[in-house]
Amino acid sequence: MAEVMADNRVAGAKGDGRFEPIEDSQARMxxxxxxxxxxxxxRYCVHRLFDRTLAEDVVGAVFLDAARTIRNFRGSEEDEYRRWLYAIATNHIATHIRTSLRRRVLLQQAAEAGRLGPHDEPARTDGPEWPQVWRAIQTLGRNEQTILTLRFFENLDFASISAIVGKRETAVxxxxCRSLKKLRTQLKSVFDGDR
Amino acid sequence: MEPNEVEFEKFVANLRIDDKPDPGHKDRLRWQVLQAYHTAADQPACRSRLSRIRRLIMKSSIAKFALAASVIFAVLLGLFYGLGSGDLLASAAQKLEQIDSMSYTMHMTMTGLPGMPADFKMNMDMDILMANGLGMRMTGAANGSVASTSIMNFADKVMINLMPQTKQYMRITLTDELLDKTKQQNADPRMMVEGFLNTEYTDLGRSQIDGVEVQGFESNNPAMTGGMFKDTIVRIWVDVSTGYPLRMTIDGQMGLQEGARIEAIVDNFQWNVPCDAEMFALVIPEGYSLMGDLSLKGLGNGDELIEALKYFQDLSGGRFPKSLNALDLSKELIDLAKDGSKPELAGKMGQDKVLKFTIAATNFQMLTVQNADPKYYGDTVQPGDAAKVLARWKTPEGNYRVIYGDLHTDEVTAEKLAELEAQP
Known part of the structure; x- marks a missing residue:
């Protein structure tokens, strides 16, 4: 009694009660x-939001959004899908930061105190510390944060970043370049090896 | 690359960042994503539940137990709910014959939970998927935080209950009988309709839900919720145009306490949801430890229940629990633990015993679903009273298994039971 559904999914049980495999290439994709x-x-969400729990929430929202809208996405190449997911993530991160300023302030305070970081490793004293760097990145504009993170933490090329943030490559x-200068000032002691 | 960029690239490479994902989250989300994809096909405007996910602070172990007990309730409620009847449902029965799988959501509000402040309300949102021949999967969020994922695999006859907050899981083995009953109820909606036909119900007439014309039916039969709730009101509304159930609500008292109530709304039904066996694979995420390995194998001759009752007697200084409702038991155990003089209730050993007790009590309550006419008199029978019936239920042969106040057991006819229960 297999039943053909509106979107060409086929679901149903065979006469002997066994379940037939679902033929849905989009679901598989x-x-x-x-x-x-x-x-x-x-990782991108952690790098932007610092907090793993928040990152999990946002990752969930990203993929649930993707699941709901993938039928309308017109991409065909792997790279296009990747950029699409990063773009969704960037939007969700922006929304999250916009609606949770208070939490962000708390996180910054925590980062300032150096309380957050890897749980299973002793704090390093011979190099840059992630909370300190993250706090410095927060002083940048939102687009600057996105571009810097995508470039250095996610290792994306300029063409991809340009597509994700919707700006021309030269602008990116x-x-x-401007972000790095600002960061250099923020993290002068670390860059210059004074630590 | 500019020198600045090279410098910063090296700088980033030296950072130690805790950005390794939790495989458990990935596993849980995978299923949600696939379900969202399929749901979107039928409901483009479906809402994200994830935005409501936040952390629930559960500091005390007994509170965690209360949550675990609630989850067991929810799972069983999900397994044994029934569907309505009436002329309209006659056609619904025909439509439901075509259903191989279904998903739905259940929103529950529970008040009066043991170990919680009196005004505390526990909200649980369950996403449930059932597939004929494969199994059942249920994800529950309590007060916005993912509290558990339950996966029942029909082939393995096992259900696992994953609790991400504590990274623990319970493994529950079902009997063939219970499993068959579950499969039968879930896979053959005619049985559910027939079950409703066998009980008294009220036709609530026609009304509208979200602009959809529906016909409602109401039943007060406790068996509709597996006998787990008192003063039960179960209502079902059927979409007049499609003939499919649109919404169901359950309202009932969860135990002896007046304030312990549950209100459940079951809706967002999706029919013939594409499923595959992987969705029901019993995979334990890395880092999870076993909280309990339990068996819902029915009461048998009552040995496990007797053992549990003895345990309670020892703990309480010589009395029986007033009720075998799991939440009432939780309340009594919490009260016993309050004075700190019950080291037996501490640690994993205590937790294991409490869980075994819960399962024994749940097995007893399940007898209602199996029409085995169970009764428990712990609120009036004293330990040692060899002539008083403490608990009883009907055997498959039609006699009654009886546990007396001194915890000896016997099998008696219905007539003999009537005599025993008539004693002052």
Whole structure:
């Protein structure tokens, strides 16, 4: 009694009660995308939000959004899907930061105190510390933060970053250059090896 | 690359960042994502539940137990709920014959939970997926935080209950009988309709839900919720145009305490949801430890229940629990633990015993679903009273298994039971 559904999914049991495999190439593609990009998107969220729990929430929102809208996405190349996921993540991160300023302030305070970081490793004293760097990055503009993170933490090329943030490559390069200068000032002691 | 960029690249490479994802989160989310994909096909405007996910502070172990007990309730409620009847449901029965799988959501509000402040309300949102021949999967969020994922695999006859907050899991083995009953109820909606036909119900007439014309039916039969709740009101509304159930509500008292109530709304039904066996694979995420390995194998001759009752007697200084409702038991155990003089209730050993007790009590309550006419008189029978019936239920042969106040057991006819229970 297999039943053909509106979107060409086929679901149903055979006469002997066994379940037939579901033929849905888009669902399979979504599952593949999820497997390949869950981790990079999670890392991106951690790098932007600092807090793993918040990052999990946002990653969830990203992939649920992707699941709901993938039918309308017109991309065909792997790279296009990757950029699409990063763009969704960037929007969710921006929304999250906008609606949780108070929490962000708390996080910054925590980062300032150096309380947050890897749980299973002793704090390093011979190099830059992530809370300190994260706090410095927070002083940048939102687009600058996005571009810097995508470039240095996610290792994306300028063409991809340009597509994700919706700016021309030259603008992206300029913003990145400006961001690095600002960061250098913020992290002068670390860059100059005074620590 | 500019020198600045090279410098910063090296700088970033030296940072130690805790950005390794939790495989458990990935596993849980995978299923949600696939479900969202399929749901979106039918409901483009479906809402994200994730935005409501926040952390629930559960500091005391007994509170965690209360939550675990609630989850067991929820799971069983999900397994044994029934569907309505009436002329309209006659056609619904025909439609439901075509259903191989379904998903739905259940929003529950529970008040009066043991170990919680009197005005505390526990809100639970369950996403449930059931597939004929495969299994059932249920994700529950309590007060916005993912509290558990339950996966029942029909082939393995096992259900696991994953609790991400404590990174623990319970493994519950079902009997063939219970499993068959579950499969039968879930896979053959005619049985559910027939079950409703066998009980008294009220036709609530027609009304509208979200602009949809529906016909409502109401039942007060406790068996509709597996006998777990008193003063039960179960209502079901059927979409007049499609003939499918649109919403169901359950309202009932969870135990002896007046304030312990549950209100549940079951809706967002999706029919013939694409499923595959992987969705029901019993995979324990890395880092999870076993909280309890339990068996819902029915009461048998009552040995496990007797053992549990003895345990309670020892703890309480010589009395029986007033009720075998899991939440009432939780309340009594919490009260016993309050004075700190019950080291037996501490640690994993205590937790294991409490869970075994819960399962024994749940097995007893399940007898209602199996029409085994269970009764428990712990509020009036004293330990040692060899002539008083403490608990009883009907055997498959039609006699009654009886546990007396001194915890000896016997099998008696219905007539003999009537005599025993008539004693002052």
């Amino acid at each position: 979504l599952a593949d995308l999820y497997e390949r990009h869950y981790e990079p998107i999670f 390069r300029t913003m990145l």
